[in-house]
Amino acid sequence: MRREGSALSGAATVMAKELADNLTSTRMRLLELLIFVTGAGAVYATIGSVKDLAGLVGEDQFIFLRIFTTAKEPLPSFVAFLGFLIPIVSIALGFDSVNSEFNNRTMSRILAQPIYRDALLFGKFMSGLVTLAVVLAALWIFVVGLGILMLGLPPGTNEVVRGFAFLIAAIAYGAVWLAMAMLFSIVFRSSATAALASLAVWLLFAFFWQMLVPLITLAIAPPDMFDPMSQLATINVGMGIARFSPNTLFGEATQAFLNPETRSLGPVLASQMQGADRGAPLPFDQSLMLVWPQMTGMIASVIVLFTIAYIAFQRQEVRA
Amino acid sequence: MHLRMAALCLALAIGPASVAPLTAQDGGAVKGMWLATDYPALQLRAGEDASLPLTLYNYGLPPQRTTLTIADKPAGWTAEIVGSNKPVNAAFVDYNGKANLNLKLNIPADAKPGPYKLTLNAVGDAANSTLQIAVDLAAPLAAKLTAAPKFPVLKGTPKSNFDFNVTVKNESSSDLLVNLATDAPRGFQVTFKEGYGTQEITSLPFKAGDSKEVAVSIKPAPGASAAIYPINVTFNGDKANASAKLTMDVSGQPSITLTGQGERLSGEAYAGEERSVQLIVRNNGTAPARGVAVSSSPPTGWKIDFQPKEIPEIGAGEEKQVTALLTPPAKAINGDYMLTMRASGDGISESATYRVTVMTSTLWGVTGIAVIGAALLILVGAVGRFGRR
Numbered sequence: 001m002r003r004e005g006s007a008l009s010g011a012a013t014v015m016a017k018e019l020a021d022n023l024t025s026t027r028m029r030l031l032e033l034l035i036f037v038t039g040a041g042a043v044y045a046t047i048g049s050v051k052d053l054a055g056l057v058g059e060d061q062f063i064f065l066r067i068f069t070t071a072k073e074p075l076p077s078f079v080a081f082l083g084f085l086i087p088i089v090s091i092a093l094g095f096d097s098v099n100s101e102f103n104n105r106t107m108s109r110i111l112a113q114p115i116y117r118d119a120l121l122f123g124k125f126m127s128g129l130v131t132l133a134v135v136l137a138a139l140w141i142f143v144v145g146l147g148i149l150m151l152g153l154p155p156g157t158n159e160v161v162r163g164f165a166f167l168i169a170a171i172a173y174g175a176v177w178l179a180m181a182m183l184f185s186i187v188f189r190s191s192a193t194a195a196l197a198s199l200a201v202w203l204l205f206a207f208f209w210q211m212l213v214p215l216i217t218l219a220i221a222p223p224d225m226f227d228p229m230s231q232l233a234t235i236n237v238g239m240g241i242a243r244f245s246p247n248t249l250f251g252e253a254t255q256a257f258l259n260p261e262t263r264s265l266g267p268v269l270a271s272q273m274q275g276a277d278r279g280a281p282l283p284f285d286q287s288l289m290l291v292w293p294q295m296t297g298m299i300a301s302v303i304v305l306f307t308i309a310y311i312a313f314q315r316q317e318v319r320a
Numbered sequence: 321m322h323l324r325m326a327a328l329c330l331a332l333a334i335g336p337a338s339v340a341p342l343t344a345q346d347g348g349a350v351k352g353m354w355l356a357t358d359y360p361a362l363q364l365r366a367g368e369d370a371s372l373p374l375t376l377y378n379y380g381l382p383p384q385r386t387t388l389t390i391a392d393k394p395a396g397w398t399a400e401i402v403g404s405n406k407p408v409n410a411a412f413v414d415y416n417g418k419a420n421l422n423l424k425l426n427i428p429a430d431a432k433p434g435p436y437k438l439t440l441n442a443v444g445d446a447a448n449s450t451l452q453i454a455v456d457l458a459a460p461l462a463a464k465l466t467a468a469p470k471f472p473v474l475k476g477t478p479k480s481n482f483d484f485n486v487t488v489k490n491e492s493s494s495d496l497l498v499n500l501a502t503d504a505p506r507g508f509q510v511t512f513k514e515g516y517g518t519q520e521i522t523s524l525p526f527k528a529g530d531s532k533e534v535a536v537s538i539k540p541a542p543g544a545s546a547a548i549y550p551i552n553v554t555f556n557g558d559k560a561n562a563s564a565k566l567t568m569d570v571s572g573q574p575s576i577t578l579t580g581q582g583e584r585l586s587g588e589a590y591a592g593e594e595r596s597v598q599l600i601v602r603n604n605g606t607a608p609a610r611g612v613a614v615s616s617s618p619p620t621g622w623k624i625d626f627q628p629k630e631i632p633e634i635g636a637g638e639e640k641q642v643t644a645l646l647t648p649p650a651k652a653i654n655g656d657y658m659l660t661m662r663a664s665g666d667g668i669s670e671s672a673t674y675r676v677t678v679m680t681s682t683l684w685g686v687t688g689i690a691v692i693g694a695a696l697l698i699l700v701g702a703v704g705r706f707g708r709r
Contacts, residue, residue, distance in 0.1 A: 118707055263655040272653050275619030277675065280656035289680045290654060296688030303695035307702050314706035 010115040014123025015130070022093065022131045031089055031135060038081050039139050043067075043146045045075035062281065064155040065162060065258045067147040078143060079254045082136075082170055083247060087177040087206070089135060091198040093128045094181030096191040098313065103191065107318055121313050125182060125306060132174045140167050158260075161284050166257040169291075172298040173250040177202070179305035186313045205245040213242045235267045246301070249294040256291040265290065351380035353413070353447035355388075355440060357423070361454040365461055367429030367493045368528075372453065374401065374421040376442055378413040384445040386411050388421070391450075392439035398426040399438065413444070423453075429494070433459050463492035463559035465526075475569040478544045478606055484536040486564045488555055490526035496557035499523045500534065503552045507541025526557070538568060545606050546572035572607025572636065578614075578663045578672040586675040592650030593681070594623075597674070601631060601663050602639035609634045612665035614642050619657065621649030644674075652678045 022028055046067050060066065071077035098121075101107040110120060144163065148154060155163065180201060184194040217238035224230040242248045252265050260281035264272075282290070354377045364370050376386060387410045393399045400407050402422045411419040423440070440451040470485040490496050500512045500522055511520050513535040524532060536553055549568040554561065579585065581598040589595040603609045610633050614626040625645040634640050644661065657678060662671040 116707070118703060264653045268653060271620040272649070272651060275622070275657045275659060276653065277656040277658050282655050283677065283679075286654045286677075286679055289682070289685060292685050292688045296691050300691050300695040303692065303699055307695070307699045310699070311702050311706055314702075 008119060008122060010113075010119040011122040011126065014115060014120055015127045018097075018124050018127035019130055022127055023134075027092060028131070031092060034085070034089070035135055035139050036142075038085050039078075039142045039146075041075055042078035042081045043143055045072045046070045046078065061156070062159060062162075062260055063151065064144075064147060064159040065260070067143065067151075068163070068166065068254075069258050079166075079258065082139075083250060084206070086132075086136070086170060086174045086250075087202045087247075090128075090132060090174045090177035091181045091195065091202060093131055094178045095185055095195040095198050097124045097128065097182055098185045099189050099191050099194055100185075102189060111318055117314060117318075118310070121182075121310055125179070125309075128178045128182070129171070129175055132178060133171050136167060136170050136174065140170075158284060162257050162260065162287070165284070165288065166254055169250060169253040169257060169295060169298070172295060172302065173246055173253075175302040176246045176298055176305065179302050179309065183305055183309040183312065186309050186316070205247050209242070209245045209247070213238055216241050232267060232269075239266055243294070243297065246298060249298050253291045253294045253298075256287045256294075260284075260287060262287070262290070353378050353381060353384075353386065353442065353444050353449050355442040355449040355451040357451060357453060360452065361456070363456045363458055364425070364427060365458050365493060366427055366431040366433065367460040368427060370425040370427065372423040372425065374423050374440070374451070376411055376413050376419040376421065376449075378415065378417055378444075380416065381444070381447055383412065383414045383417070384447075386413055386419075386442050386444040389441045389443070390438065391441045392437065394431070394436045394438070394455075396428050396431060397436075400424050401440070411442075425455075427457065429460055431457055433457050461491075461493050463490075463494060463496065463557070465490055465492070465496065465498065465555060465557050465560040465562040467553070467555050467562040467564040469564045469566055472565060473567040473569060475571060476540075477573040478540045478542060478570055479573060480539075482538045482540070482568050484538070484553075484564075484566050486534045486536055486553060486566075487531060488524070488526070488534055488562065489531040490528060490557075490560075492560060493528050494559065495528055496526045496559060497523055498526055499556045500536075501554050501556065502536070502538070503554075504538055505541070505544075505549060507544070508549075508551075509539040511537045513537065536566065538566075540568065540570050543604075543606065544570050546570055573605050574603055574607050574609030574634070574636070574665065574668055575605035576609050576612060576634065576663055576665065576668055576670045577602045577604060578661060578670045580672075580674065585672055586677070587646075588677045588679055589646050589648050590679050590681050591648050591652040591654075594645055594647045595676075597644045597646060599642045599644050599661065599672075600639050601634060601642055603634040603636055605668075606636050608636055609665045609668060612640075612663050612668075614644075614661065614663050616644075616659060616661045618659060621652070622657075622659070623647040624659065624661075646676060648676070648678045654678055654680055 068078045071080065101110065111117065140163070144155065177198075181194070181198045184197045185191070188194040188197060217234060220241075221230075221234045221237040223234040243252075256262050256265065261279055263276070263282060288295075356375050356377065357372050359372070362372075376388075378384070388401050388408065390399050390401065400423075402408065402424050403411060403419065408421065411421065413419050423438075434457055436455045436457055438453040438455065440453070442449045442451075465488065467486050467488045470487065472484075474482045474484065476482055488498065490498075502510045504510050512522065513519065514521055514524060515533040515535065524534065526532065534555075538551065540549075547570060549570060551566045551568060552563055553566055554563045579600050579602070580587075581600065587595065587597055599614070601612055601614065612631045612634060614629060614631070616624045616626075618624045623646070627643045627645065631640050631642070642663075646659070648657070655678060657676045659674045659676060660671055661674055662669065664670070
């Protein structure tokens with residue numbers, strides 16, 4: 001039977017309800033703890049380094065951004081922490097969002113309400129996204145606040161803009177994993193299977209992708225020892241394959257946003273750098289232009305994954 | 321005893337020729353001892369030091385010690401007999417030998433002009449001699465200072481140093497302390513040095529009769545216009561003055577600067593797109609700059625053209641506009657590049673570094689939005705196709 005009216009009517013209600021569920025669940029408590037520990041750990045890691053950095057106040061015009069990117073042994077930098085943490089949070093939020101309704105036999109009850117299936121899925125996804133955004137924004141403000149406390153100076157406009165762009169990139173990155181986890185929660189009726197499938201994909205991209213990329217690259221575009229241009233082509237193909245991983249996209253986006261000196265993400269020829277003023281920061285809009293493809297790629301893949309999930313969900317049979 | 325004395329005489333003969341044997345007079349009829357001077361009557365000036373050569377001759381007498389005394393001298397004068405630069409009271413004269421001595425006279429400046437007399441006695445073992453010297457004392461000379469420049473007229477640019485050498489001579493009988501001064505125009509830097517010395521000086525002591533080289537170095541004011549500047553250097557002593565007339569022929573010199581519009585030397589450009597930048601070549605010098613060519617050696621792949629490429633003439637104090645057309649390579653990396661631009665003409669050259677921020681065209685951004693739009697269209701299509709209760 002065809003739906004009548006907007007696909008979004010009722011989505012706001014579902015979203016509000018789901019958000020209330022998300023924010024009050026035990027799982028959320030655990031996530032909050034994880035966030036707090038991560039944030040504190042990352043900031044602790046940078047305390048010593050930032051004290052060194054504090055000597056650079058006035059010399060380094062982007063000292064605030066260094067808080068995000070400075071790593072101190074044995075702890076990784078805040079950005080590297082987030083690269084790990086965000087997929088886990090997203091998967092935790094999404095892996096049982098649909099199949100738990102089936103397992104609890106609540107799906108037919110919900111759909112008995114004047115709510116379309118579209119609205120249910122939109123609402124669930126939006127609530128997951130809002131939860132993720134709240135968590136990341138809280139973490140971001142936490143770290144920035146600690147940074148102000150330690151450095152004793154407020155961030156500049158440019159730093160705020162760049163930090164905010166980094167937050168948006170982090171949310172987009174989380175949204176990719178959220179959409180994927182929801183897709184698995186629709187495809188697999190068992191929550192455990194969905195969780196395992198999500199974690200498997202995450203493991204693939206987080207750990208195995210960087211090993212697979214050289215293998216695939218060498219198979220597709222083997223470099224010619226005597227032709228530098230073919231070596232360049234090999235590097236480019238390798239980077240293209242690596243960019244299938246959302247981790248790579250997120251890493252490049254953070255690099256461009258948080259290191260304003262980044263002028264290029266790919267290989268650079270010496271001739272291109274002739275006359276260039278090395279170390280000069282790029283204007284923000286140019287950094288945005290640099291990673292616009294990455295940002296676009298993440299946002300578009302969220303939409304595509306959600307569309308697949310949507311189609312899969314719409315085609316499913318719901319029985320009482 | 322005699323032998324020892326002969327040995328001493330020999331040693332003296334080897335040393336400065338104070339005692340020398342006279343072979344020509346050997347066997348002559350003249351015999352005896354004489355104290356003599358070349359000019360026993362002479363004119364001297366009060367306040368002057370004088371040195372009169374004395375010679376003690378021994379013809380045909382045995383070698384003997386001769387005591388020398390100044391028997392008579394005018395009151396207030398100091399006189400002493402000097403041999404080998406030392407005051408002496410006696411001399412030893414060999415057989416047929418002679419001793420060369422000097423009479424040093426110091427005549428006080430306030431001595432009255434008129435005739436004076438000095439009497440010198442030489443007393444030996446067997447002979448003695450008396451020398452009378454008549455001095456006609458004249459009034460002391462008036463203090464006089466002269467200054468003569470080596471090259472009184474020098475030519476140069478406003479940036480060059482004008483180094484004059486002036487020979488200053490104290491032609492008087494007294495010492496002078498001379499102060500150095502010029503009437504150089506405002507902004508001209510004048511330094512005085514003595515000869516080839518390195519220290520700057522403001523005054524110089526001159527002994528009577530002294531002559532010294534004074535190096536007068538004058539640097540024109542930076543913006544001194546082309547003209548001929550007469551400079552009077554005065555040497556002021558306490559008793560005498562001298563002045564030297566120097567002339568500086570300052571020729572004009574062009575001096576150019578290269579800047580952007582409103583002194584701004586930075587701009588933006590899109591990769592692969594031509595961008596025009598206004599540059600200003602200004603002549604701050606004092607002479608017109610001719611044939612000023614504007615050029616640049618761009619980094620690889622960059623194209624930099626100038627319109628016009630050469631400016632035929634920029635008058636003193638004028639400025640001309642040049643349009644630089646920059647084209648970054650299509651594959652230029654975003655960010656800042658430093659371009660060196662140069663303006664060079666006849667003997668002048670000036671360069672400026674222009675900072676260009678290369679930006680990516682927003683066309684790619686639009687492409688990205690189109691990708692997202694396409695994804696959204698698919699979603700909307702799916703919603704339309706699969707939407708159901």
